[in-house]
Amino acid sequence: MISDETIKCQNLTYLINKNKILSNINCSINAGQIIAILGPNGSGxxxxxxxxxxLIKPSSGNISIQGESLSTLGLKKRSQMTSYIEQHPDFELSYSVKEYVSFGRYPHKGIIPLLNKNDLEIINNALENTDLTSLVDRPISQLSGGEQHRVALARALAVNSNLMLLDEPLAALDIQHTLNFIEILKQLTQQGKTILISIHDINLALSFCDKIMLLNEGSIVFFDSPNQESLYEKLKIAFKVNAKEEKQITFFK
Incomplete structure (x- = not known):
């Protein structure tokens, strides 16, 4: 039986040379939510x-995904249940866009990854949703930085996992593709998928995320809906700045 609780962290701690990068992280995240992870540089x-x-093993504590301890999951099952975009994707530049995105289906295949009609449909949808259909045969080495980030997003979509872990995926995107991808994320949550997204643009995070997780010095200092008044005081403390409300330009599709 699949739990409504997509991911749970209990006393999660990560040390490097006895320095605590993460300290006793406790959180529970249900299906169908977008969680923005905010924090200054070096906050974890x-x-x-x-x-x-x-991808890295905690020094102590436990992480469970859909009720199963992450430490007991094999690579194949873990790759089916999660999709991860790193902050600076390491591309195999010799592959074409479609070949690279197709790798997202490999965790669901056998030793010989033969793609069926359903796989191809998922891949094509991922390419279409990230505006890459005109670039499918282009080598990744010939793409711009923003286009390469869209390829990484498409591959994550092709995995079709219930949990997406995205580290600064919007950093290299222009306004149009940022708004398009936010709409995709919203649609995914309507399908019950859960998204954890690290983001530097605080105002953008407040505009579309269900909850804000604010990290500071490796600890969670706020984890709640973005309309809580206490968030702004926590943000000022974490980022060591003063803040005031200003008129902003609002972009929309």
Missing amino acids: KTTFLKCCAG
Whole structure:
């Protein structure tokens, strides 16, 4: 039986040379939510996402995904249940766009990854949703930085996992593709998928995320809906700045 609780962290701690990068992280995240992970540089955002993806092992504590301990999951099953975009994707530049995006289906295949009609439909949808259909045969080495980031997003979509872990995926996108991808994320949550997204643009995070997780010095200092008044005081403390409300330009599709 699949739990409504997509991911749960209990006393999650990560040390490097006895320095605490993450300290006793406790959180529970249900299906169908977008969680923005905010925090100053060095607050532990990337480390937290990598722990949740199973790419690095916590020093102590436990992470469970859909009720199963991450430490007991094999690579294949973990790759089916999660999709991760790192902050600076490491591309195999010799592959074409479509070949690279197709790798997102490999965790669901056998030793010989033969793609069926359903796989191809998922891949084509991922390419269409990230505006890459005109570039499918282009080598990744010939793409701009923003286009390469869209390829990484498309591959994550092709995995079709219930948990997406995204480390600064919007950083290299222009306004149009940022808004398009936000709409895709909203649609995914309507399908019951859960998204953890690290983001530097605080105003953007407040505009579309269901909850804000604010990290500071490796600890969660706020984890709640973005309309809580206490958030703004926590943000000022974490980022060591004063803040005031200003008129902003609002972009929309």
